[in-house]
Amino acid sequence: MMADTIPDIARMPRGGPGASWLDRTLQTDRLEYLDRNDVDELKDRVVRALDRGGRRRHGIYGKCAQVALDVVADVPRPKILELGAGLGGLSEQLLRHRPDAEVTITDLDPAFVDEIARSDLGRHPRAIIRTMDATAIDAPDGGFDLAVFALxxxxxxPASAARVFAEGTRVARKLLIIDLRRPPAPLHAVVLAAVMPFTPVIPLTHDGVISSMRAYSPAALKALARHAAAEIEVEFRTRxxxxxxxxxARRSEAAA
Ligand SMILES: C[S@@+](CC[C@H](N)C(=O)[O-])C[C@H]1O[C@@H](n2cnc3c(N)ncnc32)[C@H](O)[C@@H]1O
Known part of the structure; x- marks a missing residue:
């Protein structure tokens, strides 16, 4: 049942219910190339640039995998669900570093899922590849030890993001969300002014600017979880x- 502490979650600012005027100004409803189906080439360039960067030696996938594996460190043969996996770089790391884990690798975009299925990752004996919407997860309650939604x-x-909290904590004992940090508003304004001129020429910068304007603050993330279900507890592990x-996690699982 939805808690009614935030009557209109759809209108909550990305900076959270108490966001300042400046912070509310620095957000947008504009879509990234990655969210659009009318700019295939630009979308392809962005997802490949993210994938290349993530897979580098000190790339983000290795760091995300470390965080995820910490959460299931005590769980034997963990069943992990990756939502929004893109081209699967994080899942690949999870499989490599936990030889007893089974990883279900999913994304909303069937083209990405198809590409994973045709790659070596698609043939991995401990990987399951599926198209899946993180806001309406097609899986039974408690089927996973961990669900991960990265970047x-x-x-x-906001209304859909709250659904991810509800669904992720329904199908998995723990839901791990890793996402861009929302910068403090004055710093954010300066960075946006410096980077904005490059958005017409560099597709990744175009999506990066929109991403930073759509990133949720910790207060917003707490509000989303509370809206999803009063029994969901959140713990921040931001470095x-x-x-x-x-x-x-749901309160019963968090206590366990
Ligand atoms: C910035 S990419 C991140 C991909 C990957 N996690 C990574 O770190 O490289 C965002 C991904 O979220 C996926 N996505 C967007 N909405 C989604 C939804 N409702 N359910 C599942 N995936 C979704 C997109 O298709 C895209 O692959």
Whole structure:
């Protein structure tokens, strides 16, 4: 049942219910190329640039995998669900570093899922590949030890993002969300002014600017979880210079 502490979650600012005027100004409903189906080439360039960057030696996938594997460190043969997996770089790391894990690799975009299915990852004996919507997960309650949604929540408007909290904590004992950090508003304004001129020429910058304007603050993430279900607890594990990291669980699971 939805808690009614936030009457109109759809209108909540990305900076959270108490966001300042400046912070509310620095958000947008504009879609990234990654969210659109009318710009195939630009979308392809963005997803491949993200994938290349993520797979580098000190890339984000290795760091995200470390965070995810910490959450299931004590779980034997963990069943992990990756939502919004893009081209699957994070799942590949999870499989490599936990030789007893089974990983279900999913994304909303059937083209990405198809590409994973045709790659070596698609033939991995401990990988299951599926198309899946993180806001309406096609899986039974409690089927996974961990659901991971990395660098993707900001793509969703607040009402859908709250559904991810509800669904992720329904199908998995723990839901791990890793996403871009929302910068403090004055710093955000300066960075946007410096980067904005490059958005027409660099597709990744175009999507990066929109991403930063759509990133949720910790207060917003708490509000989304509370709206999804009063019994969801969130724990922040954000490191000093890293992305926002939040682990959500239903109260019974959090206690366990
Ligand atoms: C910025 S990409 C991140 C991909 C991957 N997690 C990574 O770190 O490279 C965002 C991904 O979220 C996916 N996505 C957007 N809305 C979604 C939804 N409702 N359910 C599942 N995936 C979704 C997109 O298709 C895209 O692959």
């Amino acid at each position: 993707s929540l900001h793509h969703l408007p 000093r210079f890293g992305p926002t990291v939040v682990v959500a």
